[in-house]
Amino acid sequence: MNCxxxxxxxxxxxxxxxxxxxxxxxxxxxxxxxDSFLQVTVGDNEKRIHRALEFCLSxxxxxxxxxxxxxxxxxxxxxALSSFFHRELVLDKEIESHLEERFAGIDRTVYQRIKKQxxxxxxxxxxxxxxxxxxxILEEGDKLIICLPGVPGEMRxxxxxxxxxxxxxxxxxxxxxxxxxxxxxVGLSEPAIETAIMDIVKAQQNPTLAMLPGLGEVQIxxxxxxxxxxxxxxxxxxxxxxxxxxxxxxxxxxxxxxPEKVVGDMCRKRGLSLSAAESCTGGLFSSRITSVPGSSDxxxxxxxxxxxxxxKKILGVRSSFLRSFGAVSKEVAEEMAKGARNLFxxxxxxxxxxxxGPKGGTEEKPVGLVFLGLCSDSMLVSERMRYxxxxxxxxxxxTQSMLDLIRRFLLGEQLGGRGN
Amino acid sequence: MNCxxxxxxxxxxxxxxxxxxxxxxxxxxxxxxxDSFLQVTVGDNEKRIHRALEFCLSxxxxxxxxxxxxxxxxxxxxxALSSFFHRELVLDKEIESHLEERFAGIDRTVYQRIKKQxxxxxxxxxxxxxxxxxxxILEEGDKLIICLPGVPGEMRxxxxxxxxxxxxxxxxxxxxxxxxxxxxxVGLSEPAIETAIMDIVKAQQNPTLAMLPGLGEVQIxxxxxxxxxxxxxxxxxxxxxxxxxxxxxxxxxxxxxxPEKVVGDMCRKRGLSLSAAESCTGGLFSSRITSVPGSSDxxxxxxxxxxxxxxKKILGVRSSFLRSFGAVSKEVAEEMAKGARNLFxxxxxxxxxxxxGPKGGTEEKPVGLVFLGLCSDSMLVSERMRYxxxxxxxxxxxTQSMLDLIRRFLLGEQLGGRGN
Numbered sequence: 001m002n003c004x005x006x007x008x009x010x011x012x013x014x015x016x017x018x019x020x021x022x023x024x025x026x027x028x029x030x031x032x033x034x035d036s037f038l039q040v041t042v043g044d045n046e047k048r049i050h051r052a053l054e055f056c057l058s059x060x061x062x063x064x065x066x067x068x069x070x071x072x073x074x075x076x077x078x079x080a081l082s083s084f085f086h087r088e089l090v091l092d093k094e095i096e097s098h099l100e101e102r103f104a105g106i107d108r109t110v111y112q113r114i115k116k117q118x119x120x121x122x123x124x125x126x127x128x129x130x131x132x133x134x135x136x137i138l139e140e141g142d143k144l145i146i147c148l149p150g151v152p153g154e155m156r157x158x159x160x161x162x163x164x165x166x167x168x169x170x171x172x173x174x175x176x177x178x179x180x181x182x183x184x185x186v187g188l189s190e191p192a193i194e195t196a197i198m199d200i201v202k203a204q205q206n207p208t209l210a211m212l213p214g215l216g217e218v219q220i221x222x223x224x225x226x227x228x229x230x231x232x233x234x235x236x237x238x239x240x241x242x243x244x245x246x247x248x249x250x251x252x253x254x255x256x257x258x259p260e261k262v263v264g265d266m267c268r269k270r271g272l273s274l275s276a277a278e279s280c281t282g283g284l285f286s287s288r289i290t291s292v293p294g295s296s297d298x299x300x301x302x303x304x305x306x307x308x309x310x311x312k313k314i315l316g317v318r319s320s321f322l323r324s325f326g327a328v329s330k331e332v333a334e335e336m337a338k339g340a341r342n343l344f345x346x347x348x349x350x351x352x353x354x355x356x357g358p359k360g361g362t363e364e365k366p367v368g369l370v371f372l373g374l375c376s377d378s379m380l381v382s383e384r385m386r387y388x389x390x391x392x393x394x395x396x397x398x399t400q401s402m403l404d405l406i407r408r409f410l411l412g413e414q415l416g417g418r419g420n
Numbered sequence: 421m422n423c424x425x426x427x428x429x430x431x432x433x434x435x436x437x438x439x440x441x442x443x444x445x446x447x448x449x450x451x452x453x454x455d456s457f458l459q460v461t462v463g464d465n466e467k468r469i470h471r472a473l474e475f476c477l478s479x480x481x482x483x484x485x486x487x488x489x490x491x492x493x494x495x496x497x498x499x500a501l502s503s504f505f506h507r508e509l510v511l512d513k514e515i516e517s518h519l520e521e522r523f524a525g526i527d528r529t530v531y532q533r534i535k536k537q538x539x540x541x542x543x544x545x546x547x548x549x550x551x552x553x554x555x556x557i558l559e560e561g562d563k564l565i566i567c568l569p570g571v572p573g574e575m576r577x578x579x580x581x582x583x584x585x586x587x588x589x590x591x592x593x594x595x596x597x598x599x600x601x602x603x604x605x606v607g608l609s610e611p612a613i614e615t616a617i618m619d620i621v622k623a624q625q626n627p628t629l630a631m632l633p634g635l636g637e638v639q640i641x642x643x644x645x646x647x648x649x650x651x652x653x654x655x656x657x658x659x660x661x662x663x664x665x666x667x668x669x670x671x672x673x674x675x676x677x678x679p680e681k682v683v684g685d686m687c688r689k690r691g692l693s694l695s696a697a698e699s700c701t702g703g704l705f706s707s708r709i710t711s712v713p714g715s716s717d718x719x720x721x722x723x724x725x726x727x728x729x730x731x732k733k734i735l736g737v738r739s740s741f742l743r744s745f746g747a748v749s750k751e752v753a754e755e756m757a758k759g760a761r762n763l764f765x766x767x768x769x770x771x772x773x774x775x776x777g778p779k780g781g782t783e784e785k786p787v788g789l790v791f792l793g794l795c796s797d798s799m800l801v802s803e804r805m806r807y808x809x810x811x812x813x814x815x816x817x818x819t820q821s822m823l824d825l826i827r828r829f830l831l832g833e834q835l836g837g838r839g840n
Binding site: 011012029030038052071072073074107110111151178210282283284285286295296302303304307309314343344395 | 439443444447457460462463468471472479610614615632703706707711715721727776778809813815
């Protein structure tokens, strides 16, 4: 089966919104062995939607359409389909009663607009929504037309839950499956990684390897093509093993295993509790840790001490340290970690103090200079780091290092070694 | 002039890369008054490139092509154009000598590949490159075909330096400028906004209005088309004023004015200091506040109290309150705000306690139930909120409400009114 992707939305043509839906759908189609050779984007304009539909249908077995299903004036996808395929828009009683229930008590004028979502194309089937706008499936001769909302979360829900199972079950033609796996690395630069595994990269045809540098992290993407899912996974596994033999613990996880999840899982498994004291990262570390469901199992809390006063009063950092070494120093980083560990009575505490910029840097202590601390029952260490980039980049990179510091501590690695 | 965008690259069809080039080009075209109604993406395949070219040319005066200009086997854009337009690929001596110079001493086998970049279409003009691959301009009848590399930095360089000046100077017909402005709203739903300003939306032709719902925020996009930048800004200003008369303070900012920046600026202007106590938002509020440069002018810090113990010990929440009302209650939200205000000695403190999910909900206190608190010298209030979505959605929405609560307090609005 060959499936094209048609994105509808004037905002996409104005450049105010990136078409992340197309790459998501394309990726999920590829992973499920469905060919996809064409993506088209047009605005909320019936005539242009017609032309694009014609083009897509002339070269594909199926078209996945995103966008224009909502209840505003702009949303013309359904009416464009109605005129293109000569099918009436009819009221679906079931959707209507769902909407009635969900929007009971709402202003009736507002409700009249929302009700637009209860109209579907004659002869089409409904895809159950996560939000309010349902998706539609339309069979027209031997072509399949699938309409999804433009809101990424709602679209993804329908893709996973309804569309992919349907397409896979109908899958004619190519049965090749393409699967990617991402090996995620903190604490090594892209050239360093490339040098370490260059011969593997060169020797590989299937899976192919690509290096994707990100913020405070590098990912190695392995992409395998095979007859079936299992065979592809096996190909990926073989090369992953080769790379792991070179990079070892530098690989902190694969695919969706974010550092905050990896560190959280390690703490939970060992029954260790965690707290933090943050200065230049301003709460970003805690926010990342607590974005993981179930993080209250190990995380007790943190203090964002954005003033010297709060460092002294809440964390017990000595005034003399602040005077002699300054707030951005290894001594204060260590005191902050110790203070957080005492305050929250946890097994481990991490800390961070630095200059996130863009102002506040000096020659001696430039923007991007950050000290990290870690305190446990047996250890009090700090590490000196230097980051580059924008304020947000520096803050994020610092939290990557805090997570990596905890991970290295839990792995029993040597700490405090980097320019400390 | 009407210009379509054709992206070439199999990686775009595999979903492993987002097509950020298309949105960049689309945005820059719009800002320069060039219409763009169509975007197409195809893989590195000559036949499919031909079909896509045909489709684009049939509805546009110009096509901007990105990708496939490099020196690998995959790069077939030039040879596809050659066969489509029946123009030979000829060696350009100037590019060749540049390449010779730049790659002097390189392995000759590698150089033979690189040399591919010195071939251009007969009769085409060169766009000077930033990297190695030059761009091409081809005039075919009254159509203009522009080829740019797929590497974003190189493409952007050529767009700014060569393509936009050319298109603007050739601009047949419309000399218009298109400028968008975004009005940003927290605390009103999309249908509610639309109802409030429906007549304005309907009456408007220029600027046009569109509603863009986001996470915990709705944006109204105004897009004006005019002869010049100034005239466009004036058109935008007139309609913005009309909308402000309806929505008033619900509009917290425009364009890049994020809530954390707006609230920060208000605090700075009034010389007020700010602190926070966060439970379910886990530090996200502080992280957003401190992502703004200069936030140490008004922000003193926060406590992320992720356990009952820390709520009592650090913030001074009464044990009896935790026992009687539970951690997720208006009483505890208020105690937390009071505690943070005392601890950090600030003018204002906000707090947040709730159930971010996905687990931990009960019938009485479901996932998404959140209480916000605010404490000042004259006021101690709380508000009860109910959010939907994923854990991260709920956390983000709660921080939107915290920021909005501070803003409404500073504007002297009535607080505590929502289902409190």
